[in-house]
Amino acid sequence: MTYDAIILGAGGAGLLAAATAGQAGARVLVVDHASEPGKKILISGGGRCNFTNMGIEPGCFLSENPHFVKSALKRYTQWDFLGLVEAHGIAWHEKTLGQLFCDGSARQIVEMLLEECRRGGVEIRLSTPIGDIRHFDGQFRVGRDSAPNLVIATGGPSIPKMGATGRAYAIAEQFGLNVVPPRPALVPLTLGGEERLFKEISGVACPVVARAGGASFEEAALFTHKGLSGPAILQISSYWSPGEAIALTVLTDAASRLRAAKRKMPRAHLKAALAEHLPNRLAEALAEKIGLTAELGNLPDAVLDQAGETLTRLTFRPTGTEGYAKAEVTAGGIDTAELSSKTMEARKLPGLYAIGEAVDVTGWLGGYNFQWAWSSGVAAGRAIGAASKPA
Template sequence: MHYDAIILGAGGAGLLAAATAGQAGATVLVLDHADRAGKKILISGGGRCNFTNLGIEPQCYLSENPHFAKSALSRYTQWDFLALVEAHGIAWHEKTLGQLFCDGSAKQIVRMLLDECARGGVDIRLSTTLGDIRHADGLFHVAGHSARQLVIATGGPSIPKMGATGRAYDIARDFGLGVVAPRPALVPFTLGAEDNLFTEVTGIATPATASVNGARFDEAVLFTHKGLSGPAILQVSSYWRPGDPVSLDILPEAASLLRDARRRMPRAHLKAALAEHLPNRLAEALARRIGLATELGNLSDTALDRAAATLTALTFHPTGTEGYAKAEVTAGGIDTAGLSSKTMEATSCPGLYAIGEAVDVTGWLGGYNFQWAWSSGAACGQAIAARKG
């Protein structure tokens, strides 16, 4: 059968694009090698899907072109997707920092998208091997089907156990599009022997400000047997490059807090002062790293200030990250320089589109990447419908 569009990938971006185009009258086929639609949606948010964020803004996204996401995000907003969620009777709640989750299950979001596709008469075929993709006689040919328009919505290689691959980049290159070097993002760091002091605090989490290359996030940091994780670390990992140091402000206002502790308990040691504000094992590890073995009453202001400087700028040098296996998303991807920010269409290959995680647009942790999937999918779906028939 000949379609107006074939969409490669039955994830969030692909399904939203398909539903949008289908309901506007386009004939759409969605192909995916997976045996279920929306596999990444199903595991997201602990199974409850952090489907968007109330604080969506363009500056919450990374890209070689930081302006690229503005158009799509402004034309299909978090409020638009939330209205769709509510129209389907899906109960939701705000967790923290504007993050919206289903009260029930992520399955509700997948079912909603599939119902929307059904309303548009979308044909979805799973467990399908894509094989070679050709463009001839004005048509794209995939797995025995043809269409005037083709959408790359196969995501990135993050979470390979779900079947994720870098196929999107191969397809893009085949049609002359550039690819910004992909890398794991929203991913834990690994630490080397020089930071082994902190292996004994495995499992401890504490609020902190994590900083990398000028990016700062105030959330929890988790010490793991491999290195550093937790929301603040995942956030800054998207801005990290090999060799960059990571700084943690573990105890804001440490200087005044330590002076106060010296006044109140001059015979106590640094560990006791830190344990008033931090988990005990972490306080002990930090006290050893700082190395002040005498009583607080014997420490000068200068010594306390040096200790405070360590606590407010605790520096680590990651040896790397835990890679795509633990990365929530992929940074980099299909170069936006070759795409229209309004339609997501390739400027050098009319009828070819790229959306969602496959594109060099990466959001913060907390529903931002799903919103990019919805917004880029909606922009693409509208463009497909405008060229139907």
Template sequence: MDYDVIVLGAGAAGLMAAATAGQAGARVLLLDHADRPGKKILISGGGRCNFTNTGTEAGCFLSENPHFCKSALARYTQWDFLALIERHRIAWHEKTLGQLFCDGSARQVVAMLVDECSRGAVEIRLGTGIGDIGHGDGLFRVAGATAPRMVVATGGPSIPKMGATGIAYRIAARFGVPVVTPRPALVPFTLGPDAKAFRDISGVSCPVTARVGPTSFDEAALFTHRGLSGPAILQVSSFWKAGDPVVLTLVENAMEMLREARRKAPRSRLRAALSEHLPNRLAEVLADRIGLEQELANSSDAELERVARHLTHLTFHPTGTEGYAKAEVTAGGISTDALSSRTMEAKAVRGLYFIGEAVDVTGWLGGYNFQWAWSSGWAAGSACAAPLTG
């Protein structure tokens, strides 16, 4: 036996698991095929890493078992990670909706995690392919090394240009661990020819309420040359299934707004009224789409109600999403039914753990997925430092 635990994947979850286990006394080997650790961390948050969210709670995560994430999130919280950030004297700031960012660079977070691994005497091997995984006599054999425990922290297939793959699912299949069908999440939508006018105003954004089914988010939407993006759209995309409409509310109290516009500027037309509340290019497209030609003074309440309906229920039927190439995370993954919520260990395979994005736990946009990486990594790392039993 060369090590107590082998961690596969030097991303957020893997670095946290390795550091936690190492500092608790375990001999840890951390492997990654990439040439440097934390590559997704480095590009996150516009290079400043939205490392957690003050509002983190179980309700901010999607999973076939919505209760699974509670244990890990409760035992290693956003405040615990923030304390780690502050111990390393990394300056940070809070943006909207509880999102915490580095003042400087995401490189600081990676350096912090690597330093934490060093404090735990973790051996890090980069540029190392995993290859075939052997298992027998209570030991896992990977890349020429052996250990009684193996932590899979290889993420999901989102952002393949960063080296992301679905290897976690192949490892799960190798050991008979079930997988919930993966899909792109926090991802832009594509729109068809019927929405060409909206694709033609690429770059326009505005605050909206975006809805998919009963789920809604109040943030910005962005019109793109392919369809819809922006925070509100990315949020609802995690709940979207093929065929679902996406409904935007552009003006919350639309009827009151239209009546007020008719009262104040009766000679004006719809485009001018809309431009008071929406970007000009969007107002123009909407006015053309709605087709109310006369002055507002000559528009009845019934006609204004029709306009208001467009403003509160602007409905799109996406043709799909932009896929894993543009997805910030992957929904689905290793079935939580097969894992211990306390340790992340596979119930049927002693010593095998799955953490982070590889697992069927997906957070909202805004630092939640990083917190799941820290919490699940801490849970597995702590478990891997305890004596083997059973």
């Protein structure tokens, strides 16, 4: 069969690109090896899909070219996607830090995208291996099908149990596009044996400020049997480089708080002072790490200030991450220098597009990566739709 566009991947980016192009008059085929569309959407946000964020800004995305995201995000905003959600009657609510979720199920978002595809006459083939891809005479051939436009929307290798692979990079390299080395992002960090004390408090969480790679995030951290997790850690993991330390502020204004505790309960020990502000098990672990055994009233203020410094800059040197199996997204990917920021089309090969997680664009935790999927998908879909209209 001959189409105007073949889209590889029935995830969020691929489906919205297909719907946009189809509704503009293009004949579109979506191909995916998965048995159902939008599998990552279905598991996101605890099954309620954190589909975008009120605070979408270009500075919330990582890329070798941080300016690349500006055009697509401006031309299809979080408000545009929210308008689509509301037009389909999907109830939603805002949680912390501008995160928007479905009141019901993430499946509502998938059904919305499928309905938009139906309106555009899009053909979707599931459980279909992509196979070999060729390009000649201005046509991309995928199996027996051909089209002048091919969209890489197969995502990255994060969450392989959902069928994720690195196929996008192989396709890009096949057609001469550079790939920024991919790595797990929004991922828990692992700690070595020297951090045994903190592994022993697995399951304890508390608000922190996490710092690494010139970035900082104020959210919750979770101590695990492998290391560190929780929103603050997932966020900072995207900025962390192997071998680098991360610093956690587990207690703000710690020195002044300890001095106040010394005046209030001079016969207490450090653990009791910390337990006023932190979970008991964490307070115990921190007191053991700092190692002050005397009563607070017998400790000079300078010693308390030094303990406070530890609490405001608790340093860990992760041994690594928990890998793609636990990564929410993939950092790196198809080099944005190879693509038009307006259309997502490859500069070297007209008709080839790359969108979503396949591209070297990684958003913060909290709906940012979905918005990039929507914005980049619409950018490509509009370009294909415009090119497919009769002269």
